[in-house]
Amino acid sequence: MILPYPFPLDIQSILNNKNIFRRPPTRFGKMHHTITHPFHTPDQLPMTNQRINHEPVFLLASAPWRESSLWVEVFSRRYGRVALLARSARKRQSELRGVLVPFVPVSASWYGSQELKTLHRAEWIGGWPQPQGRALFSGLYINELMLKLTTREDPIPELYDALEAVMRAVCGENSHTAALRRFEWTLLNRLGFAPDLFHDGNDEAIRAEETYWLTPENAVVPIEEAERFNPRNHGVAVGGNILIQLREGDFTHPESLGQSLKITRLLIDNLLPEGIKSRQVLQQLQQFSFGV
Incomplete structure (x- = not known):
């Protein structure tokens, strides 16, 4: 079964909040890094159109999107944190059910030119049991x-x-x-x-x-x-x-x-x-x- 993110993270309230949370650059001089709100609207950052196949990722969070889809945040090795739209992922017959779960690596493929990409395939690639307690x-x-x-x-x-x-x-x-x-x-x-x-x-x-x-x-x-x-x-x-x-x-x-x-x-x-x-x-x- 698909797991929208468990209750400790109220992702839906984050998604509904349009304010962007920013911080000044670190004073330690290693990187000038800005923290932004976890969920931006899809048109905020222009991105080049590219198709990514079989990229290992970890699911960080997910939230219902419209009637039957999921908005998911993943962290990948080559592309960092990526926002993906998993269309129809909440439908009973979806192949993504049971695959988009946190804590284990997943092979994901996506495409798109906006910040919110479209997930077109996800596969479980083995790993370890889900954590308990x-x-x-x-x-x-x-x-x-x-x-x-x-x-x-x-x-x-x-x-x-x-x-x-x-x-x-x-x-x-x-x-x-x-x-x-x-x-x-x-x-x-x-x-x-x-x-x-x-x-x-x-x-x-x-x-x-x-x-x-x-x-x-x-x-x-x-x-x-x-x-x-x-x-x-x-x-x-x-x-x-x-x-x-x-x-x-x-x-x-x-x-x-x-x-x-x-x-x-x-x-x-x-x-x-x-x-x-x-x-x-x-x-x-x-x-x-x-x-x-």
């Missing part, structure tokens, strides 16, 4: 980050590879915490939203034995220089050894996992002040389950 919310969280932080038609092959790796871990491993942290850092780094963890704000190499102050919109500085920032400018104190482990993707130590969570959450929450819906729903369910 808490892992389901991890998958929703990953897709929500991809939908909100990436821009259309911006190919980042390394990000697709990271998405594939984390989905494989979420769906197939009992513990996927390290995989989530690694994905978050790859996402932030590739999009230009991550600070430089090789050098501090004084252009000195990060040293394992030092302690640093990290904020969302400034370079990392030695802890003794933290007082120069506005007290309301939130940040975290973190050891240089943790910063080195984070930049190298080393999450073998429990301390590095815990500190990395604080860092990535600080950066992501700064980018998405409206909050992350999948996280909010999980917290509500946990409160309901335990009567807290």
